[in-house]
Amino acid sequence: MTVILKGQKMLIGGKWIGRHEVIEVRDPQDNSLLDTVPAATKEDMLHCIEEAKEGAKIAAAMSVHERIKVINGAADYIEENQEKYALIISKEGSKTIREARKEAARCIQTLRISAEEARRINGETLSFDQMSGGENRVGYYYRFPIGIIAAITPFNDPLNLVAHKVGPAIATGNAIIVKPATVTPLSALLLAEAFSHAGLPPKVLSVITGHGREIGDVLVTHPAIRMISFTGGLEAGEEIVRKAGLKKISMELGSNSPVIVLEDADLKDAVESSVSGSFWAAGQNCLGVQRIYIQESIMEQFQKDFILRTEQYCVGDKQSLETDMGPLITEKEAIRVEKMVDEAIAKGAKLLTGGERNGAFYSPTVLTNVPDSSRIAKEEIFGPVVLLYPVEDLNDAIAKSNSVDYGLQAGIFTKNIDAAHQAIDQLDVGGIMINDSSDYRIDAMPFGGVKKSGLGREGIKFAIQEMTEPKVVCFKLSAR
Secondary structure, three states, X not given: OOOOOOOOOEEEOOEEEOOOOEEEEEOOOOOOEEEEEEOOOHHHHHHHHHHHHHHHHHHHHOOHHHHHHHHHHHHHHHHHOHHHHHHHHHHHOOOOHHHHHHHHXXXXXXXXXXXXXXXXXXXXXXXXXXXXOOOOEEEEEEEEEOOEEEEEOOOOOOOHHHHHHHHHHHHOOOEEEEEOOOXXXXXXXXXXXXXXXXXXXXXXXXXOOOOHHHHHHHHHHOOOEEEEEEEOOHHHHHHHHHHHOOOEXXXXXXXXXXXXXXXXXXXXXXXXXXHHHHHHHHHOOOOOEEEEEEEHHHHHHHHHHHHHHHHOOOEOOOOOOOOOEOOOOOHHHHHHHHHHHHHHHHOXXXXXXXXXXXXXXXXXXXEEOOOOOOHHHHOOOOOOEEEEEEEOOHHHHHHHHOOOOEEOEEEEEOOOHHHHHHHHHHOOOOEEEEOOOOOOOOOOOOEOOEEOXXXXXXXXXXXXXXXXXXXXXXXXXXXX
16 A cells, blocks of 8 residues: 655644645655644744633533544544554554554544543542541542643654544643654644544644754743653753743653563563564654663573674664565664764673664664673663673662663563562653563553653543642621
């Protein structure tokens, strides 16, 4: 199946708008031109925000059943056109068609959960008479929408991560402006198409395409924006925090995720799960396995099995059902990964397999003996590279797992319940997967990290908390 697209438009205030200046969207596999999207200007963004001010009033006035109907309608539309969505995800990004189909399916689930949670945005009664002087007072609190949310989204999950911001925003009665990644804007525009088809009132949702240097600061700094929901890199996140001013901020900033494999682990399962966790979406995954700490007694066997399974990984055409891994998002990113690996090898790391680049493709790569002084040991690789380390015991593994500035998720393989609970208690992360790799998530769970991995939590119910505020109501009654 071939899709030929000609000049997409962006959605601003309910209107699909084109511009003479455009951004090319290319397939990273062969650099072929897929489509173009408008290159929005500062004036476009200012207009978008003005429209969103009206959209916030419209969204807040929507009844809960109307919100539920619209969100479910968007999910229905995507489900009816699921293969179209999967194909665009795969074409404009790094994912194989099998990976893209899973993302499209998850997007549908994310929206369904958002519709369900819309009916559960509840408050509770408060006992004002718990304090002296509070007699004859009764009341409660409820949650209200905060206004306009700015969503800045990444390339690696170009549909579902946008849905994770749009679904809760609409469920809570907010307006939302989405600024998708420049290299993968088509999926976000398709999501907007689904909501338009479902009858979302104009001005509630805008998807504006453009270069961050042109429109990013306008969106981030504008006082009408009450919350920024950002998923992306650490440096960009820190820059947003410096510029944003007084508004709510939710950020997922990536990681350098560890997995621990103890000697009592199911070795086959640990290898299979960790290989998948390392190389899913060409390693461009915030939850991706980057460091594996293996107890010394099983290090040799684990390493042998891990390399064998890695070398079976099929790299190639994203549209082939036989392919396990496609290219990185751009050749520039592949070169960046290549340089990080080469630097580690120059400092004494041992290359066990991989380490080869062909354009935007970089082979699944395994390193050992990686010195702590190398960038790849401490920073997020965001590519198909994993580091193997022997450790003496669980204490050693936990200490080394916690030695970096990130803390999103971790995994541990063990049959020992005490060891599992020690890891749960002592690993400095936002989530820990027992007998699974760090690369596991469901869309309903709280998702986020500690340290430099971010601020706040996503996951529909938890994003809803971030996107609303409690309002207290107290009635002073006549004396009884």
